[in-house]
Amino acid sequence: MEQLKQKPKIVAFDQSAGFFSRQAQKYAEQNRFADALRYSRMAMEKEPDNAQYRMELAQLYTEMCYYEASNEILLYMVQRYGAQMPECFFSVGCNFMGMAEYDRARESLIHYLQVDPYGEYMEDAQEMLEAIDEYQRMIYDEDGEEEDPERRALFYKADKARSLMENGDFRGAIKLFEEVLKQDSSLIFVKNNLAFALQSQHEGERAMQLCREVLEQDPENLHALCNLALFMRDADSQADLTAYTRRIATMPLEENDDILKAGMTLCELGCHREAQGRLKEMLERRPYEMRVLHALAMTYYNLGDYKTAVRLWGDMLRLEAGDTIAAYYRGKAQQALESGQPERKTYPYPYQVPYDEILTRIRTLGEWIWAPKSSRAKERWKEDPEFVNLVLWGLNLGDMTIRRALLGMLGSFGDERAQGILRGFLLRKSEPDSVKREIFGLLRQAGAKEPYIAYMDGEIVEVHVNLLPPETAELTRSERVVLEKAMEVAQREGWGEVLEPMAILWCRAVRNLNWTNREGLHAQQWAAALAFEASRQAGMAPVRTRVAKVYHTTPGTLKKYHERLVQALQTKEEGAGEHEGTD
Numbered sequence: 001m002e003q004l005k006q007k008p009k010i011v012a013f014d015q016s017a018g019f020f021s022r023q024a025q026k027y028a029e030q031n032r033f034a035d036a037l038r039y040s041r042m043a044m045e046k047e048p049d050n051a052q053y054r055m056e057l058a059q060l061y062t063e064m065c066y067y068e069a070s071n072e073i074l075l076y077m078v079q080r081y082g083a084q085m086p087e088c089f090f091s092v093g094c095n096f097m098g099m100a101e102y103d104r105a106r107e108s109l110i111h112y113l114q115v116d117p118y119g120e121y122m123e124d125a126q127e128m129l130e131a132i133d134e135y136q137r138m139i140y141d142e143d144g145e146e147e148d149p150e151r152r153a154l155f156y157k158a159d160k161a162r163s164l165m166e167n168g169d170f171r172g173a174i175k176l177f178e179e180v181l182k183q184d185s186s187l188i189f190v191k192n193n194l195a196f197a198l199q200s201q202h203e204g205e206r207a208m209q210l211c212r213e214v215l216e217q218d219p220e221n222l223h224a225l226c227n228l229a230l231f232m233r234d235a236d237s238q239a240d241l242t243a244y245t246r247r248i249a250t251m252p253l254e255e256n257d258d259i260l261k262a263g264m265t266l267c268e269l270g271c272h273r274e275a276q277g278r279l280k281e282m283l284e285r286r287p288y289e290m291r292v293l294h295a296l297a298m299t300y301y302n303l304g305d306y307k308t309a310v311r312l313w314g315d316m317l318r319l320e321a322g323d324t325i326a327a328y329y330r331g332k333a334q335q336a337l338e339s340g341q342p343e344r345k346t347y348p349y350p351y352q353v354p355y356d357e358i359l360t361r362i363r364t365l366g367e368w369i370w371a372p373k374s375s376r377a378k379e380r381w382k383e384d385p386e387f388v389n390l391v392l393w394g395l396n397l398g399d400m401t402i403r404r405a406l407l408g409m410l411g412s413f414g415d416e417r418a419q420g421i422l423r424g425f426l427l428r429k430s431e432p433d434s435v436k437r438e439i440f441g442l443l444r445q446a447g448a449k450e451p452y453i454a455y456m457d458g459e460i461v462e463v464h465v466n467l468l469p470p471e472t473a474e475l476t477r478s479e480r481v482v483l484e485k486a487m488e489v490a491q492r493e494g495w496g497e498v499l500e501p502m503a504i505l506w507c508r509a510v511r512n513l514n515w516t517n518r519e520g521l522h523a524q525q526w527a528a529a530l531a532f533e534a535s536r537q538a539g540m541a542p543v544r545t546r547v548a549k550v551y552h553t554t555p556g557t558l559k560k561y562h563e564r565l566v567q568a569l570q571t572k573e574e575g576a577g578e579h580e581g582t583d
Helices: 017-029 031-048 051-063 067-084 089-097 102-115 124-140 149-168 171-183 188-200 204-217 224-232 238-250 256-268 272-285 290-300 308-321 324-339 355-370 371-381 385-394 400-413 416-426 433-445 469-475 475-493 496-510 517-537 542-548 555-570
Strands: 452-456 459-463
Touching: 017 031, 031 051, 031 089, 031 308, 031 371, 051 067, 051 089, 051 272, 051 355, 067 149, 089 102, 089 124, 089 371, 124 290, 149 171, 149 188, 171 188, 171 238, 188 224, 204 224, 224 238, 224 452, 224 459, 238 256, 238 272, 256 272, 256 290, 256 308, 256 400, 272 290, 308 324, 308 416, 355 371, 355 400, 355 452, 355 496, 371 400, 385 400, 400 416, 400 433, 416 433, 416 452, 433 452, 452 475, 459 475, 469 496, 475 517, 496 517, 496 555, 517 555, 542 555
Parallel strands: none
Antiparallel strands: 452 459
């Protein structure tokens, strides 16, 4: 396996965290973000519990459009400091805006205004909330204050289908996409996604027909053009392929996602020089996007410009010294530059090492996971940065068996760095909820402080592992999200005495509710009703308006869902008493 050749610069004498922080701020002010990032990380490594240094690194990540990395830090700080650092809620909202997750952004911004109503970012938060509302009214064609639940459900189903497709379940995705189009055949993005899924299942004729339908509605639709170009390549239709390639390379594009889509499609088509133009266009907007930097470096390598390829992969290592993929290809480009004889003239574009190198690395990891050597893995984890980087690489493999084994190994290490990686895994949108539930157990075994913040079923939730009775294991994903939402807000509001009753009540209620996936769209309302009833049974005399406010719903909606919850509870327990709180 290729070894990371680039060594960090040696500082002649030990410097304080404050020195590194000042250097980071100086470079950030000069827009030298790669240098700022290096020093900011050094400051936090020196004093990992320093809230100021954590906040500085999170803000730097946001400036560089590393929104998920920024939120990983900020959500940890929210868990640790809560209302003591209200700016964390605002910053989380800004990151979700950058990630186009507008529902999550709204929740964070509203919570910021509740915690610090006259704070430094009050006007900014209010303006952002107005912009979100305006955008979502446009998307869902809302004429009044209340959104159309049928249309909302349709978009929810389309998003679920897209997630299935991204995880390789093309048949499941096709079924849901077709159901959506039966209800609304005008949704162009659904047709494009369905076409891609069909092509992946060798149904090329249907896929091409859908793309042509899209182009009849929208002749400049980039996704349809990209899909058709790939289909023409597979059909070996060179004349059509050339025409589509020219359009993809030259058509005016405004949105970042479109520019990236065009560039990566041209890479996949083997149009190296044409791809360079689109990728450079993208880097002008997001100069630190690692996937784009890698693809651009690969275009230069595949065109024989090894010197530029070495420089670009070197830029990636300045941003992330432990990136073993960039290190591998930089080594190959350097070898080709020095010898004039490349080991391979071209490499594919995916942000991954070649297949033979993957196998070599997996064998190496296997020796530490499953062989007797594993007893010494913890020692190597503490002392060998290259071993750490190899483990981090393995955690991004598509092979779930390898990833689960590595996560288990991290759980056995149990140190602060391993716990931080496991917590970061919980915030990955792409990871299955089943894996995240395993991580809850690993963190608890490692003694990591609860609650654990996780991205579950499209929601950010706090999980209290030791408060959930065994019956919760039988809850479906959408049922569990309700309980997690209810407990998250109750914990934040200081209602600790209702947490365990919530879990018990909910497990009883769902047995008698006519629960469907569509009910999962109303998780917030069910969570509010559950909190209200659990508080009532705990003798807290809950006030409906207060509960509705903290759960971001209305008193009328809370009353409706609470009545349904009480009815479900009374199915087995008639005459349970008066279930009304104070208005």
